[in-house]
Amino acid sequence: MNDMSSAPVASTDQPHVVRRLDYQSPDWLVPTIDLDFALSIDSTRVRSTLHVTRQRAGAPLRLNGDGIAVATLLVDGQAHNAWEMDGNDLVVSLSGDAHVVTIDTVVNPVANTQLSGLYASGGLLCTQCEAEGFRRITFFPDRPDVLSRYGVRLQADKAQFPVLLSNGDPVAQGDNADGTHWAQWNDPWPKPSYLFALVAGDLVASRDRFTTRSGRQVDLAIWVRPGDETRTDHAMRSLIAAMAWDEQTYGREYDLDVFNIVAVSDFNAGAMENKGLNIFNTRYILADPETANDGDYDAIEGVVAHEYFHNWSGNRVTCRDWFQLSLKEGFTVLRDQQFSADHGSPPVKRIEDVRILRAAQFPEDSGPLAHPIRPDSYQEISNFYTATVYNKGAEVIRMMTVLAGPERFRRGTDRYFDQHDGEAATCEDFVRAIEEGAGIDLTQFRRWYSQAGTPRVDVALAHAGDTVTLTLTQTVPPTPGQPDKQPMVIPLRTALFDRATGRHDGEHLLVLTEESQTFTFTGHAAPPVLSINRGFSAPVAIDHRADSADLVFLAAHDDDPFARYEAMQQLVVQHLVAAVTDQLSDAERAAGRAAIGEAFAAVLADPAIDDLMRGELVILPGETYLAEQLSPVDPGRVRAEREALKAWLGGTLAAQWRAVHDRTSAVPYSLDPAARGARKLKTQALVYLAPADPVEAINRAAAQYAAADNMTDRQGALMVLCGLDGAERDHALADFHRRFADNPLVIDKWFSLQAGSLHPDALRHVKALAQHADFTLTNPNRVRALYMAFAGNTAAFHAADGEGYRLIADLILALDPINGNVAARFVPPLGRWRKIEPTRAALMRAELERIAAQPNLSRDVREQVGKSLGA
Ligand code: TRP
Ligand code: ZN
Secondary structure, three states: OOHHHHOOOOHHHOOOOEEHHHOOOOOEEEEEEEEEEEOOOOOEEEEEEEEEEEOOOOOOEEEEOOOOOOOEEEEOOEEOOOEEEEOOEEEEOOOOOEEEEEEEEEEOHHHOOOOOEEEEEOOEEEEEOOOOOHHHOOOEOOOOOOOEEEEEEEEEEOOOOOEEEEOOEEEEEEEOOOOEEEEEEEEEEEEOHHHOOEEEEOOEEEEEEEEOOOOOEEEEEEEEOOOHHHHOHHHHHHHHHHHHHHHHHHOOOOOOOEEEEEEEOOOOOOEEOOOOEEEEEHHHOOOOOOOOOHHHHHHHHHHHHHHHHOOOEOOOEEEOOHHHHHHHHHHHHHHHHHHHHHHOOHHHHHHHHHHHHHHHHHHHHOOOOOOOOOOOEEOOHHHHOOHHHHHHHHHHHHHHHHHHOHHHHHHHHHHHHHHHOOOEEOHHHHHHHHHHHHOOOOOHHHHHHHOOOOOEEEEEEEEEOOEEEEEEEEEOOOEOOEOOOOOOOEEEEEEEEEOOOOEEOOOEEEEEOOOEEEEEEEOOOOOOEEEEOHHHOOOOEEEOOOOHHHHHHHHHHOOOHHHHHHHHHHHHHHHHHHHHOOOOOHHHHHHHHHHHHHHHHHHHHOOOOOHHHHHHHOOOOOHHHHHHOOOOEOHHHHHHHHHHHHHHHHHHOHHHHHHHHHHHHOOOOOOOHHHHHHHHHHHHHHHHHHHHOHHHHHHHHHHHHHHOOOHHHHHHHHHHHHOOOOHHHHHHHHHHHHHOOOOHHHHHHHHHHHHOOOOOOHHHHHHHHHOOOOOOOOOHHHHHHHHHHHHOOHHHHOOOOOHHHHHHHHHHHHHOOOOHHHHHOOHHHHHHHHHEOHHHHHHHHHHHHHHHOOOOOOHHHHHHHHHHHOO
């Protein structure tokens, strides 16, 4: 032995890593729990009565806690001294196989700035327990494979907290002589602790009713602050539509007599699927035409449906452990995407979902935080609520629908729900149920669960005689901890178009399973135009240097609307990548622009396309997606070339944009697709006119702003004005703030528009806005409104002197002690340094190192910064 080996290791230097393969079934189960809350804003007493049953001989009862202390502890009604704290865990020695353990704790909701556990939001009390918040309320085996029946008694001052809600069904309530009142809620369905919820406060309900297909009458209520009940109609309609859709599409029926939704202003995420008591961020509930734009309406529909769908995919069948998170999230995202597609335009919805995947998930998959949809380890589970687990997770299950077809897939999900109802299941359980129910073999397909990284498929097309030879070669890039990859199963919907007729002879589903495979097609006298990965049937990057002429052809002729969009995107990506990397002669630049201009002109003129789709087709590929094609990238160059192309399109098609703006401005407000399409296109016209003719754009935007009778038009106009200089900009910003001063969700837009604007001084504006009286670090929506918009504003964030990086690092350090969960979400933008040109990369790295040097970082930020710096 030497001195070194016995030297103590500071615990902060050794992050605790949880590993998937270390899973062990629980030592004790808790079939029932009774919770009794004496609620108050700054001191809530929690009495928890656990009925525990032994599953492993000799094991003590280990209960998780976080920031709480035992006030009293009884076993079987008697004082019990055989317990100790092991770190945050309460370890109770128990002699028998079944006991009743009663524990009192006291928590201070108003001091809970992390918004995890029991906390106060504007005078309300509410909870957020996923993933590990329940242990901040009371001691419990806080893991999703411990399922309990909950009985909950709430008591509080009646004047201050007139409404008392928890999971399940209300069974009794009453008033006490001292001005308090109480309510008893029982949830008949066993559930894990992360699905527990309570809400207490001064709330009003918008009510409706839904009759399930077997005749159960369900009372629906959306609880909001007094005054907000006029803005719940869209959420209620969405809920009812989702309930009906899940019966029709997946055969899933609601299973309680009440379904409550509560909207709160302070929330770390979008919403939470607590059994029978969903809790929402107000931004995903409240809407009316004056304050919510069309995107907000869509987001409300999608999130309300998402949380409702969790009642089966998540609650009735839950996760065995947090490594299985995609079991519920990937599947539920797929279900909400399918629902929204069925309720709107399927191709437009598909385009939007792919845009989100490329903007948010592809960069994650190619960076230091890359992980499989079923991760193998974590330090802090909150960091794994990612676009990979959610959105790529949905894409992986969507591929199963492609491979199996819809009917067989439905047989698979029926089998999954039948077999695992009431259980805590694994991703493997899901895959096996689909295999058995659908009758398909997913052996190799399982690699999508274990391998991270976006596969690339290289395409080589040859033509000889009447035969086409298509050679596809896949590579899965190395990711942290996974240097070598195995070939994936990649289903590619493919068509070969005849240039002369503009048609194809039927779509083929090519399933790539080897590293490289060749597919041949006969009967093609002339070389065809290839349309591949139609509908984005696989979440991969296609490497195919297509002729501009072919892409213009597909943009005009492909019968798959997604493929038309894709051809437009690829046309622009190829051009901009060449422009940014200095590979364009003047003649090539002119030719590239001409091809893009031709495709745009065709889209603007085509009467067969509706405006909703037209509005999608004219959106240029995003800067993040472009940056993904370039490594290392100079973000300033990407912004400059993309804006230059926009200006050129604005100028060369100025007459068309003006005509579009005039035509769409005459369409009256309604929520029908034609009117929504008109609004989308209306602002797009201004977006293109702005760099080409700023004076005209300012005039048109100011007029659109003044005439607006809805938030879509008003926000679109203000967005365009924000990127330009002039009195109209200042006037509109001041008007917007005055008009909506009492509506926090709209003030969030006011912050975001300025932080995300194309204005060259956006960085300076953000610094000033951080000092604005309306800015606060304690409200996650406000923090995201200012700083996420800024971090996504590439030119501002990547200011050459590193000021943008400093700003985000300062934010992380200031926010971390308040809310580490939200603070950690700002690390990934800095973590992308390896992909950025060396001067900026060094500045980004230095900011990460400055954060890493701080003591007492939250586990959330510590993990993300550590991984971003790399070993
Ligand atoms: N389960 C929630 C959903 O996807 C997500 C969620 C709600 C969440 N609150 C959270 C994730 C807090 C992390 C932290 O529907
Ligand atoms: Zn979810």
